[in-house]
Amino acid sequence: xxxxxxxxxxxxxxxxxxxxxxxxxxxxxxxxxxxxxxxxxxxxxxxxxxxxxxxxxxxxxxxxxxxxxxxxxxxxxxxxxxxxxxxxxxxxxxxxxxxxxxxxxxxxxxxx
Amino acid sequence: xxxxxxxxxxxxxxxxxxxxxxxxxxxxxxxxxxxxxxxxxxxxxxxxxxxxxxxxxxxxxxxxxxxxxxxxxxxxxxxxxxxxxxxxxxxxxxxxxxxxxxxxxxxxxxxxx
Numbered sequence: 001x002x003x004x005x006x007x008x009x010x011x012x013x014x015x016x017x018x019x020x021x022x023x024x025x026x027x028x029x030x031x032x033x034x035x036x037x038x039x040x041x042x043x044x045x046x047x048x049x050x051x052x053x054x055x056x057x058x059x060x061x062x063x064x065x066x067x068x069x070x071x072x073x074x075x076x077x078x079x080x081x082x083x084x085x086x087x088x089x090x091x092x093x094x095x096x097x098x099x100x101x102x103x104x105x106x107x108x109x110x111x112x
Numbered sequence: 113x114x115x116x117x118x119x120x121x122x123x124x125x126x127x128x129x130x131x132x133x134x135x136x137x138x139x140x141x142x143x144x145x146x147x148x149x150x151x152x153x154x155x156x157x158x159x160x161x162x163x164x165x166x167x168x169x170x171x172x173x174x175x176x177x178x179x180x181x182x183x184x185x186x187x188x189x190x191x192x193x194x195x196x197x198x199x200x201x202x203x204x205x206x207x208x209x210x211x212x213x214x215x216x217x218x219x220x221x222x223x224x225x
Contacts, residue, residue, distance in 0.1 A: 032211040043116075043203050043216030044155075051211055089155070098143065098209055099168065102155045 012109045019080045021106045023073040023090035030092040034100060035064060035075045038087045047075070047088075077108075085110045114138045118204050118217035126225050130192040133220045135204030136185055144187045145205040145214060146172075146179055155203070161187065162209060194224045 013019050025033075031052040036044035050057045050064045050073075057064050063076040073090050087107050091100040117136040125131060137144050146158040159179040160168040169179060176195070181187045191198055201221050205214035 034213050036213075036216075041218070043205075043218045046213040046215060049211075049213055093211065098162065099145075099157060099160055100214070104154045 009104070010107045010109065012111065013080050015080060015082060015110055015112050017080055019075075019077040019084070019108060019110075021075045021077075021088050021090075021108065023075075023103055025071050025073060025090075025092045027092060027094055027101075028068075028071065029094045029096075031095040032093040032100075033064070033066060033073050034091045034093075035062075035073075036089045036091065036102075037084075038089065038105070040086075044089055080108075080110050082110045082112055084108060114215075116204055116206050116215055116217035118202075118220050120220060121218065122221045122223075124223045124225065125194060127195055128193045129224075130190065131194050131198075131222060131224075133189045133202050133204075133222070135187040135189075135206075135217060137187060137204070137206030138215055139185070141206035141208060141215075143207050143209055143214075144181060145207075146187070146189050147203040147205065149201045149203060149219070158189070158202075194222075196224045198222060199224050 034049045035047045037047050038044045048059045048062050048064050050066050055066050061078045065074045087105040089102050089105045091102045093100040119134045142163050144161040148156045148158055158172040161181050164181040178190045201219040203216050203219045205216040207214040
């Protein structure tokens, strides 16, 4: 069936490095993609989103890249900080649907 | 910043007891979602409301779970009777229809003994 998944369950980086978290999706009808950050004991927090008519979107220290040809989504975090340590989820929404599908998450560990 | 508020934050009870979890969505949002999160299953959608009407509860065990929105400021998720396998973190999220992100509460951590 259609699904959203993550390539790497855990990513360890040094403070100050750039981080890249990847997400593969299989539903070519998806038109909206979202990245969430979940810290321990908290709910997922919206980071950035991108619509299918774009291939790149930038926020504060974060960039989302969308490659529709290979159905791949990535989240880049510049100058990663210890406070960025969390689980990151990608989610995709199929065109015409109100309900996003979440991936399993990637744990980002930032070493000081 | 407006936030989704969930109560209680933690709940420990014995199996067979009724559990009620509450959610106050962000004012003005017209969609509300209930999710369950476990290590094994990740985030699972239990129920979805739009303009207070339940539109999708296919992920919810109907025999013991029920979800309602008595008014625009309150969503409830009830489990009766509760079972140990219901132990999980339950999240409520709200948002607008269309291509807009959901905003999550900090969840209710439920333990059924």
